[in-house]
Amino acid sequence: MFKNTVILGAGAAGMMCAAHAGGDCLVLDHAKSPGEKIRISGGGRCNFTNLDTTPENYLSQNPHFCKSALARYTQWDFISLVERYGIAWHEKTLGQLFCDGSAKQIVAMMVEELQQAGADLWLQTSVEKIRHEGETYHLTLLRDGKPQQVSCKNLVLATGGKSIPKMGATGLAYDIARQFDLPLIDTRPGLVPFTFPDGRFTALAGTALPTRLSNARAQFDEALLFTHRGLSGPAVLQLSSYWHEGEEITANLIPTMDLFTLLRDQRQLQGRRALTTELARHLPGRLVDFLAQEFKIEGRLADQSDAALQALCTQLETWRLTPGGSEGYRTAEVTLGGIDTDALSSKTMEAKQRPGLFAIGEAVDVTGWLGGYNFQWAWASGHATGTAIAARS
Template structure:
């Protein structure tokens, strides 16, 4: 069967692309190996989907070329997606930091995108295994699938990344890029918890569940949010954010008192008989965290027992706690994949491969990784819209 456009992947980017292309009068086939639509949308945001961020900017994305996403984000903004939601009467709210969530259920987004595809006469087929993709002498793409053979002048790859394999993530998109001669940047789990080395894991194991408001930094990149201790290491928004910038062997620096002058605070207690672990309660620290952290730094003493040199050393550690992670919790716990099809290979205005006319890559499969908080969904909507306008 022949179509104008075949879209592989019925997730956020793929459904957006298919509906926009169909609205242009293109005959579109949307394929997915899964039986259910857009599982990643369904499970996101605790079932309410953090579907965009009103503060979206190009510098909220990690890539070998962070400027690449400028064009797509300008062509389809958070306000455009919000207008689509409002047209369907979907209620939403801002939780914090520009993050928008559905009031009710993420299923509303899936139903909306499905309705858009149906209105655009998109031929959607689920549970289809793609066995081979090739290109014939006329330049058309030919797909041999479990549901038959299909061909089209345009092929859009919206297969996602490697994150959350339990809902069906595969490397198909990267394999197709390689097959057609496109380079793929190094891949890694992103927006993912970090793990401790054995010594730190044992030292802080009892702190699982403790959460603190901190600033976490790698180089010049810093995030101010909560960090959460787990049985294996560190998680929470601040850690998930910084994980997108972390590489193995690299330290992260945690400011445990971002709103305090630690040296001045310690100086005020220089004559105190009170143990520092107890005094730290004034700073909002849970006692068990204060005891474990100070014990690890041989500093769970009375304020009067610290010399000026020791106060300065402890203040430095409080503002610059250096942690060397052992690794991450991997793709199973990662929200997205860092890296992907190189942006050097694609047109930022159309998402088409520069060297392969008619071949498009969109969404997570591309080397564009957003911050936590709706940025990755916005990239899916924007890149899908742009490809849909041009495929």
């Protein structure tokens, strides 16, 4: 069988590409259903884009690479598509858009889009071998347990990264990239919780509070969640993409609070009150109990000098922690690194030295922040490749 285009991966990027690549297109995926990461995202409601998407929300060795695709298919374009299908949505926080109903609506919409474009979708199909002769890519597939041969002019790598292997994520895109001499940027898990040894925060599991979490590279003002294994929550997931093994992070537990003034005023009014009791009015009680041991907090408000109160506030603003590691690809929402953008055209995502070979979505060294940015990159990069292929057909 010959197809103009074969797309490996029926995720967000692959299905968007198929919707724009023209009718003579085949989408392959080893899963039983398309768009599995779409289905589970956003607590089952799919955080499908972000109102505030800009190139500054992405990490890459080449921070300029994503600009072209994002400019040509914006968050407003995808919102228009969602609204055309009558899918109700809402903004949650920080520009994050979710379905009012179910993420399955986005999956169904994308399947409908690729089918309307005339593309075929083969599920439970694995790639056994790929070879390239002249202008043609030849694929040996295993479909329903039977070998099958498919050839194509355009081959699109849209298989994602290594994140969440229990859902079938593999490094297939990277293996194919190596086969065709495309350089790779070292991969690591991103948007992932931090772990700490010896169950350090077990007593605080389930406690959450707004924080400012930072390291030498980045700073995020969002919620921090203590877990049995360490630290999670949006602030942690965001910072994890900028963190390297063994590095220290800093937590400001009172980022929007003038705690010194509050404590000083209460010292005048309630001097006999225990300092920990007063702190528990402003911070979670279990956290105060923990910090009382960590920072040796004791005594009454009346016993505290201005200098002592200021020193305590400084400790709460600059709590330095060194994670033992992260939870890895098992729970990471994205994979950092991947196919080096220097080897690709920023307009079409085509390999510069391998005509007809394209890479899109998470397989590429472009990784977004938490909050719908990675889906927007999937839509934009898939659109860039799909329209480029259609223009040549």
